Amino acid sequence: QNIPDKPAEAGEEAILPDCPETPPDLQGNIDVSFAHTAPEISKLEADNPLVKDGGHYKPPYCKALCKVAIVIPYRDREEHLRYFLEYMHPTLQRQQLDYAIYVVNQAGTGKFNRAKLMNVGYAESIKDHDFQCFAFHDVDLVLENDKSIYSCPSSPRHLSAGVDKFNYQLPYSAIFGGVTELTKEQFQKVNGYSNSFWGWGGEDDDMFNRVKFSGMNIIRYPMDISRYKMITHQREKGNEPNPKRFDQIRRTKDTMANDGLNTLEYKVVSKQKNKLYTNVTVDIMAPA
Ligand code: UDH
Numbered sequence: 221q222n223i224p225d226k227p228a229e230a231g232e233e234a235i236l237p238d239c240p241e242t243p244p245d246l247q248g249n250i251d252v253s254f255a256h257t258a259p260e261i262s263k264l265e266a267d268n269p270l271v272k273d274g275g276h277y278k279p280p281y282c283k284a285l286c287k288v289a290i291v292i293p294y295r296d297r298e299e300h301l302r303y304f305l306e307y308m309h310p311t312l313q314r315q316q317l318d319y320a321i322y323v324v325n326q327a328g329t330g331k332f333n334r335a336k337l338m339n340v341g342y343a344e345s346i347k348d349h350d351f352q353c354f355a356f357h358d359v360d361l362v363l364e365n366d367k368s369i370y371s372c373p374s375s376p377r378h379l380s381a382g383v384d385k386f387n388y389q390l391p392y393s394a395i396f397g398g399v400t401e402l403t404k405e406q407f408q409k410v411n412g413y414s415n416s417f418w419g420w421g422g423e424d425d426d427m428f429n430r431v432k433f434s435g436m437n438i439i440r441y442p443m444d445i446s447r448y449k450m451i452t453h454q455r456e457k458g459n460e461p462n463p464k465r466f467d468q469i470r471r472t473k474d475t476m477a478n479d480g481l482n483t484l485e486y487k488v489v490s491k492q493k494n495k496l497y498t499n500v501t502v503d504i505m506a507p508a
Pocket residue numbers: 292293294295296297332334357358359360361420453454455456459
């Protein structure tokens with residue numbers, strides 16, 4: 221590979237060679253631990269000098285094969301976010317992706333709505349860059365093997381197949397929560413996530429149904445590399461299990477066309493480009 225002797229300036233990307241299919245700096249297993257105190261943001265910024273402008277990184281010496289938005293549904297998980305940034309920024313850089321991190325922060329104390337926040341992340345991120353794919357990512361999951369590359373998938377991909385909390389085994393074969401990735405085309409085809417799952421649970425199964433009813437299948441990496449460590453936590457107020465979820469996921473086929481990206485309504489309270497992530501604080505009209 222022809223490696224230029226200096227990083228590309230804006231406008232020069234076109235002349236960079238494509239990044240290789242297999243990034244050369246992958247290390248395989250990553251030793252992830254939450255035993256230490258999560259580093260301060262200032263330290264994380266100093267550790268990731270090439271990440272800037274809203275948590276955006278591009279490989280300096282080659283043209284990334286994929287442009288990915290990492291979308292995190294979020295409320296009041298400050299320490300989890302710092303662990304996430306600590307481990308995931310270096311990993312995503314070794315994967316030679318052109319990526320940016322969007323933290324979609326639900327304003328207020330109303331019922332949490334993970335799926336609607338992810339729709340907002342999609343809608344806000346495409347205003348900033350022409351992302352080709354979207355990794356929807358719980359803040360409490362940290363990847364333990366960088367060979368699980370967040371590249372644009374041929375079919376919707378379930379990334380968090382193995383999680384330590386579940387002994388690195390799939391709890392059920394149709395699980396599609398935690399960390400998932402879809403291309404822009406795939407996400408539009410399913411009309412995004414439902415906006416109607418308030419409280420915990422069901423929105424991920426509804427998305428599995430959307431994928432299936434749109435004629436697609438989900439794919440996964442092999443279990444030996446689909447490995448995540450979860451940061452343990454208690455259930456928050458406002459995220460109690462949604463009692464309507466079972467009924468809702470029985471009706472996906474009828475509801476998906478009229479509940480999703482095409483009916484998404486929200487108000488951006490603030491959008492701020494921090495160095496390591498873009499923070500979008502959003503009013504999603506949550507019931508108490
Ligand atoms: N999230 C927040 N804030 C909240 C709730 C959820 O940021 O108040 C986000 C966060 O990205 C999280 C994701 O939504 O990773 C999923 O929510 P969750 O972590 O509550 O869901 P999970 O199924 O845990 O991982 C359910 C509660 C388990 C309680 C176990 C007590 N031992």
